[in-house]
Amino acid sequence: MSSDDDVHYALKRLFGFSGFRPGQEQAVRAALAGRDVLALMPTGAGKSLCFGLTACMSPGVTIVVSPLLSLIQDQVVHLVRGTASVCGGIPAAYLSSEQTEADCRALLFDLHRSADAAMERVPGGVPGGAADGPAPFCDCKVLFVTPERLCGASAGLDAVLRKLHAGGLLARIVVDECHCVSQWGHDFRPAYRQLGSLRSRFPGTPVMALTATATPRVVEDIKSSLAMRADTAVVVNDFNRPNLRYEVRPKPDGKAAALQAVLDLVTRERRPTDIGIVYCLSRDETEEVASFLKRGGVSADQYHAGMTPLQKQTVQRLWQGGAVRVVVATIAYGMGIDCPRVRFVVHFTMAKSLEGYYQESGRAGRDGRAAQCVLLYSRKDVTRSKRLITLSSRGGKGARRGRSGPAVDEDRSKLEQMQAYAEGKDRCRRSVLLEYFGQRGSAGACRGTCDVCAPGKRFTAATEPPEPSSADSRGSGASDSDSLGGESWIVVD
Numbered sequence: 001m002s003s004d005d006d007v008h009y010a011l012k013r014l015f016g017f018s019g020f021r022p023g024q025e026q027a028v029r030a031a032l033a034g035r036d037v038l039a040l041m042p043t044g045a046g047k048s049l050c051f052g053l054t055a056c057m058s059p060g061v062t063i064v065v066s067p068l069l070s071l072i073q074d075q076v077v078h079l080v081r082g083t084a085s086v087c088g089g090i091p092a093a094y095l096s097s098e099q100t101e102a103d104c105r106a107l108l109f110d111l112h113r114s115a116d117a118a119m120e121r122v123p124g125g126v127p128g129g130a131a132d133g134p135a136p137f138c139d140c141k142v143l144f145v146t147p148e149r150l151c152g153a154s155a156g157l158d159a160v161l162r163k164l165h166a167g168g169l170l171a172r173i174v175v176d177e178c179h180c181v182s183q184w185g186h187d188f189r190p191a192y193r194q195l196g197s198l199r200s201r202f203p204g205t206p207v208m209a210l211t212a213t214a215t216p217r218v219v220e221d222i223k224s225s226l227a228m229r230a231d232t233a234v235v236v237n238d239f240n241r242p243n244l245r246y247e248v249r250p251k252p253d254g255k256a257a258a259l260q261a262v263l264d265l266v267t268r269e270r271r272p273t274d275i276g277i278v279y280c281l282s283r284d285e286t287e288e289v290a291s292f293l294k295r296g297g298v299s300a301d302q303y304h305a306g307m308t309p310l311q312k313q314t315v316q317r318l319w320q321g322g323a324v325r326v327v328v329a330t331i332a333y334g335m336g337i338d339c340p341r342v343r344f345v346v347h348f349t350m351a352k353s354l355e356g357y358y359q360e361s362g363r364a365g366r367d368g369r370a371a372q373c374v375l376l377y378s379r380k381d382v383t384r385s386k387r388l389i390t391l392s393s394r395g396g397k398g399a400r401r402g403r404s405g406p407a408v409d410e411d412r413s414k415l416e417q418m419q420a421y422a423e424g425k426d427r428c429r430r431s432v433l434l435e436y437f438g439q440r441g442s443a444g445a446c447r448g449t450c451d452v453c454a455p456g457k458r459f460t461a462a463t464e465p466p467e468p469s470s471a472d473s474r475g476s477g478a479s480d481s482d483s484l485g486g487e488s489w490i491v492v493d
Helices: 004-015 024-032 047-056 069-080 101-121 147-151 155-166 190-201 216-225 255-268 283-295 309-321 354-361 379-394 406-423 429-436
Strands: 037-040 061-065 092-094 142-145 170-175 207-211 233-237 244-250 275-279 300-303 326-329 342-347 371-377 489-492
Touching (some): 004 024, 004 047, 024 037, 037 047, 037 216, 047 061, 047 069, 047 142, 047 170, 047 207, 061 147, 069 092, 069 142, 069 309, 142 147, 147 190, 155 170, 170 190, 190 216, 244 429, 255 283, 255 342, 255 371, 283 300, 283 326, 300 309, 342 354, 354 406, 371 406, 379 406, 406 429
Parallel strands (some): 037 207, 037 233, 061 142, 061 170, 092 142, 170 207, 244 371, 275 326, 275 342, 342 371
């Protein structure tokens, strides 16, 4: 295990930070000690630093499994360019179907070369032998792949991974957005379920699993599905996001009135420079809302799975740069997108679960400043979601894949809990969310920042504290461990 000085020196030298956010140091130290780690940290708490710093302090290559190409590209840019001014950039790469065959071959060749160098140090080239001197560091420190590509690995990728493992250069396997592993989670992906086989394919390789949303039941399912060890360090942050203002408003009857409600919120309640996300249930709905906002003078664009990778990348780049002010998206956009300056998130259609709502609304306020989360609620939208769940049990168009039997019943139960949240008028919104994830909630923790605890109050830009005059504290090298409010963490051995 690395010394205290080593870890803090690497944090400062590689990322320019003088302190950790809550839970980060515990996760990093457990990983460097060779333990499996399962970290539950709210959106914006810095999960990527946990594997980024650990990868840089470990010989070999860290494999990061991530669900979306857009998320992968964003994380690679963050590691390479985001640290360039501090340390020259952390070597990271990804393999995807978007790359040319020549680019894929070049990357695999580099990994083969590093593995061959390591095998030359092992007596007789036998894995497990005593190596002569310290293991070499690979040119690529972090390699991102989707679960589909890793589990259905081509002969070339499988061969290089086995060679890296044999040479002691497969540092660890990181499963990002690991709630996708669990059939009880809100965003189950069948390909994620196959990741448990990696333990037998690469014995001895530590596993790190990261997510912002998991109930106690989902945590146990993740540990079992990934075959995590008995001594896995489970690091759980405080899920409270005190800078977020939660509000449920009745969704006006009629399409035109509902669209106007979104436009009024964006134009009358927010500053002209504020950027935000509007979530919708369907692709057609995203295009309809985006078009209405544009006609109302708002720079907006849609984002959904039916767009080409280039189209999605362009929207993401324009939005993060401020050229597009509002992205109207299906849930595909929300997962892991790194833009801390989101000042508002509007649900034009109710989320299908409290996990989904927590994660989607959690895109707001990642810089620690006040942000507005508004759910426009209508029972008609509940009916639409129920219909989709029924279709999923029949394999119908637009249904979630891989859902059947008890999992479908679970989907119905989650939707009912989300409906109860939206219709509730006597329980603090924040407390409901915290208790759902197994943490204690109280109206005292809310301090009048939800519509139940402050009835009649509208949480608009005018009610928020003024913008700070300087950049966020992380950029200046100071610790911002309390910027997201999550000061408590628990390590369960």
